[in-house]
Amino acid sequence: MESSKTLVMDELKSYFPDLPNGPLDNYRKKATFNWRVMKLVYDNMTTIKLKHDMWKFMENNPLFQHSDTSLPLDEERRIAVKRMYAIFNENFLPSELLIEEPKLFQAWSEALFMFNSSLAVKMSLTFRMFSNTIQGSGGPHMYDFIEASEKGKIGGCFALTEVSHGSNAKGMRTTATYCPKTKQFVIHSADFEAAKFWVGSLGQCATHAIVYAILISKGKNHGLHAFVVPIRDPKTLKPFPGVTVGDIGEKIGLNGVDNGFVMFNNYHIPKEYALDKLGGVDDNGDYKTPFRDPSKRFGASLGILSGGRVNITSISTNYLQKAIVIAIRYSAVRKQFGPQGAAEETPVLEYQQQQVRLLPYLATTFAFRIFCTWFGDLHIRIMIDSLLGRAGPAARGVELHALSASAKPLCAWAARDAIQACREAAGGHGYLRAAGLGDLRNDNDANCTYEGENSLLLQQSSNWLLTMWPKRREIKDEDTPLGSLKFLENADEYLKTICPWTTVDELIDPCNLIQMYKWLTAYVLKMTYEKVSKLKSEGKDNLQAKDESQSYNAISLSVIYGENYILNHFYKTAKAFEDAACREILLQMVSLYGAFLLEKHMATLYIGGYLRAQAGAALREAVLRASAALRPHAPALADTLAPPDFCLNSVLGMADGQVYKHIQNKVMTSPGSMTRPEWWRDVVHWRARLPSKL
Amino acid sequence: MESSKTLVMDELKSYFPDLPNGPLDNYRKKATFNWRVMKLVYDNMTTIKLKHDMWKFMENNPLFQHSDTSLPLDEERRIAVKRMYAIFNENFLPSELLIEEPKLFQAWSEALFMFNSSLAVKMSLTFRMFSNTIQGSGGPHMYDFIEASEKGKIGGCFALTEVSHGSNAKGMRTTATYCPKTKQFVIHSADFEAAKFWVGSLGQCATHAIVYAILISKGKNHGLHAFVVPIRDPKTLKPFPGVTVGDIGEKIGLNGVDNGFVMFNNYHIPKEYALDKLGGVDDNGDYKTPFRDPSKRFGASLGILSGGRVNITSISTNYLQKAIVIAIRYSAVRKQFGPQGAAEETPVLEYQQQQVRLLPYLATTFAFRIFCTWFGDLHIRIMIDSLLGRAGPAARGVELHALSASAKPLCAWAARDAIQACREAAGGHGYLRAAGLGDLRNDNDANCTYEGENSLLLQQSSNWLLTMWPKRREIKDEDTPLGSLKFLENADEYLKTICPWTTVDELIDPCNLIQMYKWLTAYVLKMTYEKVSKLKSEGKDNLQAKDESQSYNAISLSVIYGENYILNHFYKTAKAFEDAACREILLQMVSLYGAFLLEKHMATLYIGGYLRAQAGAALREAVLRASAALRPHAPALADTLAPPDFCLNSVLGMADGQVYKHIQNKVMTSPGSMTRPEWWRDVVHWRARLPSKL
Secondary structure, three states, X not given: OHHHHHHHHHHHHHHOOOOOOOOOHHHHHHOOOOOOHHXXXXXXXXXXXXXXXXXXXXXOOHXXXXXXXXXXHHXXXXXXHHHHHHHHHHOOOOHXXXXXXXXXXXXXXXXXXXXOHHHHHHHHHHHHXXXXXXXXXXXXXXXXXXXXXXXXXXXXXXXXXEOOOOOOHHHOOOEEEEEOOOOEEEEEOOOHHHOEEEEEOOOOOOOEEEEEEEEEEOOEEEEEEEEEEEOEXXXXXXXXXXXXXXXXXXXXOOOOOOEEEEEEOOEEEEHHHEOOOOOEEOOOOOEEOOOOOHHHHHHHHOOHHHHHHHHHHHHHHHHHHHHHHHHHHHHHHOEOOOOOOOOOOOEHHHOHHHHHHHHHHHHHHHHHHHHHHHHHHHHHHHHHHHXXXXXXXXXXXXXXXXXXXXXXXXHHHHHHHHHHHHHHHOOHHHHEHHHOHHHHHHHHXXXXXXXXXXXXXXXXXXXXXXXXXXXXXXXXXXXXXXXXXXXXXOHHHHHOOOOOOOOHHHHOOHHHHHHHHHHHHHHHHHHHHHHHHHHHHOOOOHHHHHHOOHHHHHHHHHHHHXXXXXXXXXXXXXHHOOOXXXXXXXHHHHHHHHHHHXXXXXXXXXXXXXXXXXXXXXXXXXXXXXXXXXXXXHHHHHHHHOOOHHHHOOOOOOOOOOHHHHHHHHHHHOOOOOOOOOOOHHHHOOOOOOOOOO | OHHHHHHHHHHHHHHOOOOOOOOOHHHHHHOOOOHHHHHHHOOOHHHHHHHHHHHHHHXXXXXXXXXXXXXXXXHHHHHHHHHHHHHHHHOOOOHHHHHHOOHHHHHXXXXXHHHOHHHHHHHHHHHHHHHHHHHHHOOHHHHHHHHHHHOOOOOOOEXXXXXXXXXXXXXXXXXXXXXXXXXXXXXXXXXXXXXXXXXXXXXXXXXXXXXXXXXXXXXXXXXXXXEEEEOEOOOOOOEOOOXXXXXXXXXXXXXXXXXXXXXXXXXXXXXXXXXXXOOEEOOOOOEEOOOOOHHHHHHHHOOHHHHHHHHHHXXXXXXXXXXXXXXHHHHHHOEOOOXXXXXXXXXHHHOHHHHHHHHHHHHHHHHHHHHHHHHHHHHHHHHHHHHOOOOOOOOHHHHHHHHHHHHHHHHHHHHHHHHHHHHHHOOHHHHEHHHOHHHHHHHHHHHHOOOOOHHHHHHHHHHHHHHHHHHHHHOOHHHOOOOOOHHHOOHHHHHOOXXXXXXXXXXXXXXXXXXXXXXXXXXXXHHHHHHHHHHHHOOOOHHHHHHOOHHHHHHHHHHHHHHHHHXXXXXXXXXHOOOHHHHHHHHHHHHHHHHHHHHHOHHHHHHOOOOOOOHHHHHHHHHHHHHHHHHHHHHHHHHHHOOOHHHHOOOOOOOOOOHHHHHHHHHHHOOOOOOOOOOOHHHHOOOOOOOOOO
């Protein structure tokens, strides 16, 4: 036993050498756990090795050296492409390996995102999403496309969103009209509003697109179907006649990704390019589908998007992880004010407000990282099962869908708030581009609206939960294979209780916090259900009743449902972790995460009569106390989470803690920073250089 | 009477012609008030005329045409400078005019910020802040600097912050040692950590800096003092020997501003360059000051920063104003989903969640705009009084200081949250750089940390309030000339009450909301005071007791104190507005703003026992109902707030509502958007172009 522990430690040390000494030493000494061992709560040696290999490859490759200044758009695009092919060429994650250890997908993705988000997004769009869609809904005759993609001969993209329709996929207007004479589909965009838009990798690079269009045959509209559509000649990268394709230009972030638009002018493609496994026309143009209910076919054909949401959950966590490492290391080094007459000022991490705005997000990062590792693994397993024709538990797909429709928005929002908290907690220097926090915010911002604007996406989860409420007494384990409906057990009895805990000690206990969350989730579901019912009884139709039950109700419901799941998952994982020293700190983080979440929902706990009198004040004290307790361990926990310095690439967050040296180095060696601008005459002789009046 | 109204209408129409017809017409017809008349709630004909003249000048000047794509850093810097001198040369706001109508300063600043924030910041730093500081703390012999600045012969900047000290100004380490023999000061920076840093306009342009340094004479440290320090030769823009000056590089936003750093190596300046009105040495090096308590001198010498905070309050409001106009116009045009079988989809503004996330911020914008106009006016009047040696009410300066230390953070944060809400409410297209929301967020982000990181700055306000609590029964009108302490009247009796209003009708009434805010402000002050006292009684020293009372207490206190003031000011102004149709809508917005704020503090209202049982649910319904009521008027209110299209510069927010045409125009005409990238061979022949392995 001991010797296997030693082996593990040796292996960990080989991947993670000792950190450089410096201003962070004081805090590092205070930690009661081993920062390397803590990694094993979400990683294993296989995932650690993959990330290590990918990072070593990048670190030693000139193409992966960060630029000193931000690049012009075109150069950012070019370098993302070059890096993409360099990574692609290494084939770090062959399918065989992935099937053996599905967790490797998240590790592969994390390794890329930690270095550069545009590179990671380009990789996914060009290769994975294109092939996965064909594999999922195309026949074997389409596998040539997959092979060409796997050899890098063609580049894919995924074209669903249109200029004037995104969330309402059923409102899309691109058409694919079948012509039996030529056995071709005619793809057409009626106008610019029907152009496919926002398509990642379509702006400058993609040669083929998965295009969603309304299938029309014999004058009949069969709804949205997917087609593989050649866009550009793979030999010249010039668009084919009938295709108007272009780049949508700069975005708030992710500017290495060439998002594009495309319009089709009666553009013909062979019938074989239809992804018609789930429904399509025969040679005569008669429609065939294995589904009786066409609305189910549509849902299934969009099933691929569930994977997108699972991934975004993890992408948000990657950004959050980088931000929290930067802010915590900087807060441990930055000193400001202190007791009168003290020889040194005090690290800002010692101040209450700094702790309260950062440490709950440190706990959140662990909660999310643990959840995402499991969630990603689950999703890949489901995909493998489906490809191999193995059936999983019947209810699993639906529950995964609901959980991903909750987890994606909730993680994107938590990352948004956390990155902002980190940015502000870093004070003025946090506003330097070289601090890295601005880019993280701008990149994560996309997560709040793509693959479903957050507020809208949450409806998919609340709608499902609302159907469950009347059935709550009949729900069995097989109806909730992931356990996300466990909170409904004895819900009615539980909702009659009031919170029996009123002291800080009680309100910091993970077990009690878990119970409180159970009440909260059930209560918000009940309230939302009753509000919808009431509106309907007043004569509102379903659409209107649902719409008027969103704010404070359905939206909160979906978020709380996801939080409840993540909190329970965190608690379970923490309790089960073998290393006692790590386990203790993990349980402290469960407390902090739980109390922090409940504090934000405190008004609802009072409205429901669950909290009474001063109990809320004690809950706030619990957040303060749990934050203060975590403080000495925070920098070591940041070490656990930190990617290598060259990935983090922040003057405030390097492992050596030499913040001011990195700032000095950055500003003094930036090109032109110390020289007179070329346009100095525009200052000195400004009057002579005024533009002439009109 | 009627004829004067007609005259006003004619004049308003001459400045604001009819808006173009288009998709916004439907909503515009629904508004029950005149969008031009509504402007007079914060503007007058003089401020309207100044803004109009400045915008006309810009619109007709080629230098002020926006670029199609974002510019390289150096070009962004150059154009900000050229625009700055072009505006400077027009002298739109001569001092005589400002003294006559102090409101014009905010109008002038607004006109610049609505066009481009970097231009506006450069103007303020180069000219106003430099001259104002000299005027405030330099003797008449320094007025040569002011004259040179007024002629544009020199460019100023303001150097307080150092690399390792910002908030803790007393910890700064730049020294100014007096040498009686040469009658010079020797300015010195011990190391890079003592370098002045973040100094706006110092990076490439400034010739002179106001430098704060520790005055040392005869071996004695006299604390921080200000000096005018020549940095670069005004004829060549090259730094003087002994000065190491450079640019700090890219920031998250405001990149047209050249923030810089400077280190001094035993750099000699004449004694006369000391800004010593409030304290300094005589020729022999003996220290003289009109203050007996040196800590008071230090405070007074930093008095100029109060003006900075007043301005940032307004700057945040400018950003907020642009963002809300963009989001509301787009939400009125963007259609998605709708009743089954309906001919058209529904504008997203009709959905509850869209209303609830935008309309409270529309009300906030009016509340802030009205407050800032008054606040800016007040501040300029106080400055004029001080320059002319006229004494105002004794307590006014202190109260202004407390109010600005609350209003700056609260407005910066509200703008932060509102811009983010607007960005997300705009869905996918909100992520386009051409939507304009990303730049607003990145620019406003600076407001959260500069001139005092928000959380720290709030302490200046809470510290003052805490001293007021024990004196609450003795406070007279003259102690609170601005009325910000009115909430303390009968506080003890009031705190014994519980909220008598429990229905939505009651909780939407401005009068009741005002009363509730009074309770809330007094309660949080009392709680914070008691927490500090308790910690002290447990043996904590003052610093520690204060530190441990920040989160949920002192920080909330300062924010609520400012919100209370702004809400009352909004209500008073709305009630007094002459036009009845506008007044009705203004009062609706007061309701919404009040209910929205109280909803966010609901947990505290319950903890304090003021709200009971289901009253909180009714308060949430009040927010929903007030939002829904404002919805038909929202686009016309956006018209009131909107700057001209060329300033707004957003594809989603133009006055004609032709969102998709503007997007099409933008993406199809951007340079290179439709052509193959020059590096297309890196895609097609990627294998041949892989970097060689190491």
